[in-house]
Amino acid sequence: MARIIDATPACDIPNGLAARPANPAAARGLEYNDEVKAAVDHLYEEVKDFVTPFEWPTIAPLIHAINKLKAEKNAVVLAHNYMTPDIFRLVGDFRGDSLQLAREAANVDQQVIVQAGVHFMAETSKILAPEKTVLIPSMEAGCSLAASITGEDIRLVKEKFPGIPVITYVNTTADVKAETDICCTSSNAVQVVEQAAKDWGTDTVILMPDQYLAKNVAANTDIRIITWAGACEVHELFNGQDVKDLREAHPGVMVLAHPECPPDVLTEADFAGSTSALANYVKVNSPNKVVLLTECSMSDNVAAENPDVEFIKPCNLCPHMKRITLENIYDCLTEMQFEVTIPEDIRIKAKKAIDAMLALPKMETPPDFKTGLKPVDLEVLSRAS
Numbered sequence: 001m002a003r004i005i006d007a008t009p010a011c012d013i014p015n016g017l018a019a020r021p022a023n024p025a026a027a028r029g030l031e032y033n034d035e036v037k038a039a040v041d042h043l044y045e046e047v048k049d050f051v052t053p054f055e056w057p058t059i060a061p062l063i064h065a066i067n068k069l070k071a072e073k074n075a076v077v078l079a080h081n082y083m084t085p086d087i088f089r090l091v092g093d094f095r096g097d098s099l100q101l102a103r104e105a106a107n108v109d110q111q112v113i114v115q116a117g118v119h120f121m122a123e124t125s126k127i128l129a130p131e132k133t134v135l136i137p138s139m140e141a142g143c144s145l146a147a148s149i150t151g152e153d154i155r156l157v158k159e160k161f162p163g164i165p166v167i168t169y170v171n172t173t174a175d176v177k178a179e180t181d182i183c184c185t186s187s188n189a190v191q192v193v194e195q196a197a198k199d200w201g202t203d204t205v206i207l208m209p210d211q212y213l214a215k216n217v218a219a220n221t222d223i224r225i226i227t228w229a230g231a232c233e234v235h236e237l238f239n240g241q242d243v244k245d246l247r248e249a250h251p252g253v254m255v256l257a258h259p260e261c262p263p264d265v266l267t268e269a270d271f272a273g274s275t276s277a278l279a280n281y282v283k284v285n286s287p288n289k290v291v292l293l294t295e296c297s298m299s300d301n302v303a304a305e306n307p308d309v310e311f312i313k314p315c316n317l318c319p320h321m322k323r324i325t326l327e328n329i330y331d332c333l334t335e336m337q338f339e340v341t342i343p344e345d346i347r348i349k350a351k352k353a354i355d356a357m358l359a360l361p362k363m364e365t366p367p368d369f370k371t372g373l374k375p376v377d378l379e380v381l382s383r384a385s
């Protein structure tokens with residue numbers, strides 16, 4: 001059985017969860033009755049390490065109602081890896097990282113897409129599937145990276161560096177993507193940087209807005225990179241000393257890190273890669289003891305699929321991802337709220353940047369970043385520069 005230890009009680013619980021009623025299903029008039037028990041009780045096994053037997057009757061009616069609403073409304077739920085296990089495992093129809101969900105959004109048959117993720121992900125779905133109704137359960141589900149840069153910032157950077165390709169991380173708004181030459185994710189960032197340099201015939205690219213991802217990519221390629229002073233507020237909390245402390249407290253632990261972490265974390269880690277690469281590493285290697293330096297629910301979701309692995313779990317929650325709950329997914333499908341729309345001229349330009357990324361050869365196994373390297377210094381732009 002998966003063991004989750006070291007869950008720090010001081011987790012920063014966002015307001016949406018703190019305000020959750022004791023019985024969220026009953027608060028919406030939903031009962032834990034015989035129909036619900038027959039329909040969903042067998043699913044409890046999948047979340048038993050994360051949902052207590054006392055909690056289950058308070059969420060099971062929501063899970064049943066959401067699954068019925070999906071069929072009635074011809075809807076599909078795209079669930080990001082950072083969703084809590086009740087959402088990720090029990091109502092998510094497609095699950096994965098940003099790149100996997102973007103590919104699914106372009107291909108789903110259903111008319112309605114519910115994005116169980118943050119706002120830029122819902123925008124990406126709308127860009128790729130304009131004929132679909134794309135809903136997000138909470139308009140407050142933002143992102144510190146996406147908020148760090150605007151389309152106007154990109155226009156000014158392009159004026160300053162003519163002829164240099166501009167690559168932006170998918171964790172950006174549609175407005176930013178519209179000014180971009182090609183997008184990337186943490187799964188394909190090195191591949192995109194090298195391809196863009198080749199296609200533009202340059203030895204330099206601009207990779208924004210995550211300065212840590214850019215520095216970690218720079219350590220894995222000979223291409224010169226200019227970046228932006230943005231960061232993920234979850235991953236920037238880790239540092240190299242944390243890795244040393246974890247090793248001392250948990251001898252033999254394998255340390256896996258996401259490339260949005262600062263470079264000194266990757267210097268100390270055993271393995272680094274996108275959320276898909278981290279999940280794949282655990283599945284293939286089945287380490288005895290592992291720690292994932294990334295968002296908390298990601299560890300829960302990987303733990304649920306690897307019951308023989310012991311997980312050490314530092315608790316860094318993304319407050320934006322945690323705005324999405326079973327309750328607001330239920331409200332979203334009941335009220336058909338909140339619809340994500342994008343002006344058509346921006347959507348068309350943004351789609352070009354995403355299509356350029358999706359046109360690159362699909363990698364069978366998510367690639368990893370080298371660990372143990374010395375951090376690389378880059379030119380970091382900001383509004384002040």
Ligand code: SF4
Nearest residue numbers: 143144232233234318
């Ligand atoms: S984990 Fe970081 S990058 Fe992802 S949505 Fe939260 S703030 Fe944004």
